[in-house]
Structures are given as structure tokens and as C-alpha cells.
Amino acid sequence: MRKYVIVGVQGSGKGTQSLLLARDLDLVHISVGDIFRWHVQHHTKLGAQVRRIMAAGELVGDDLVEGVVRDRLEQHDWNYGFVVEGFPRNRRQAEFFLESYDIDGVIHLDLPDDEVRRRVQARRLCARCGMDYNLIAHRPEVEGRCDVCGGELLTREDDNDAALAERLRTYHEKTDPVLDLFRQKEYVATIDARAPIEAVQRDLRGKLGLPAPRPAG
Ligand code: AMP
Secondary structure, eight states: OEEEEEEEOTTSSHHHHHHHHHHHHTOEEEEHHHHHHHHHHTTOHHHHHHHHHHHTTOOOOHHHHHHHHHHHHTTOOOSSEEEEESOOOSHHHHHHHHHHOOOSEEEEEEOOHHHHHHHHHTEEEETTTOOEEETTTBOOSSTTBOTTTOOBEEOOTTOSHHHHHHHHHHIIIIIHHHHHHHHHHSOEEEEETTSOHHHHHHHHHHHTTOOOOOOOO
16 A cells, blocks of 8 residues: 655646556545546536635635545545645645555655746646646647547636746745655655656656556557
């Protein structure tokens, strides 16, 4: 059983790296942001509660977030473990998490703010299946269309300059201290997230003492 948390600023590749890790090691990938986006897209009550907060780049209230994480982990579909992405994002969430679960490692994807801005401006999301694209590193075959399902590619509602500035500010103010807390109690593997996708994955596997990624195909 392996239980990891992946922490990093927006655009640092948390989603991509956790999916690669989860797929190879049969871990369940739990992204709190994806859960919220699903609710917004499907117009649920929870979606209505979080939509405006997310669009402004602010953090959703701790009680709501902790409830979502608890419910998701209580499904116990994670026989081989999990990778939690986008949580914890502040000290209170970190304390809740540390009290409730033993973690084997914290993956910290480190990316300078300038590079974050460059990447986030290039980010697109399929409106239909949720697949992520990046006009720098992962362009769709047909402009504006998803390679997998043909859905329309849109910019995330919170990927605008004002919301990004707010998310960066919140990240440094609230999430940087989470890393300090984890450093005291757990193993934090800090990875240079400027490197290409495969190199970042190799680096994090090495630092967590995991086998190297299986070659694709
Ligand atoms: P992400 O996809 O991780 O960037 O999350 C998108 C948005 O969902 C964030 O900007 C927050 O509004 C909200 N969100 C996701 N995870 C959390 C969390 N742990 N605490 C509070 N808000 C969150």
C-alpha cells in the first residue's frame, strides 16, 4: 500500500505526474479540483456552492473540502494506495490529513511563478471528457478539438490573469507553510518541475525509492 500527496503550484504538472504514477502502480488518483469541476459541470448543489470561489481562484472552505476528501477515501477502492492531488492546501487541511491517514511521501513539484504564468496561459481542457492539453507541450492534432473524443477545447474558467495572480498569492501564503509542516513529519521529495514530463517522473520515482517508469507501449 502506497499513499502519496502531490503538491505544487497551478500548472506545475500535478495532474500529469500523478496520472503517470497512478497508472503504473495501480494507485487511485484523487484530484480535489477535478471532483469540484465535475460538480460544476453537472450543476450539482456542491457545484453551485464552489463555482464562483473557484472562478475567482480562491480556496473553497475547509469543511467542504475535508468532507469531499473523506467521502472519496471512504470508498476504499484503493487496494494498492492513492495519490491525492490538490489537497492539503493550507495548515488546517494538512493537520486534518495527518491525523486521519499515514502518508508514505509528499511529492513537491517546484516551479517558478514566471513559468507558471507561461504554462497556464497555454492550458486547455476538453469540455466533454476533461482531457488536459497544453499548447506548448501537448498540442491537439486538430486545433481546438480533443484528440480522444472530439470535444471542444476550452480555457479553464480560473486560468485568467486575475485568478492566476490570486492563486499564486494564496499558494505562497497558505500552501508553502503546509510543505514546512510536512517536512517536519514526513518525507518531502522536491522535484524541479521545469524539466520535461518523463524526466520529472523519473526524478520523483528515484526520490521516492520507486522503480523507474515502465517504457510506454
Ligand atoms: P486545482 O485543479 O487543484 O487547481 O483546483 C481548482 C480550484 O478548486 C482551486 O482554485 C480551489 O478553488 C478549489 N480547490 C481545489 N482543492 C482545494 C483545496 N484543497 N482547498 C480549497 N479549495 C480547493
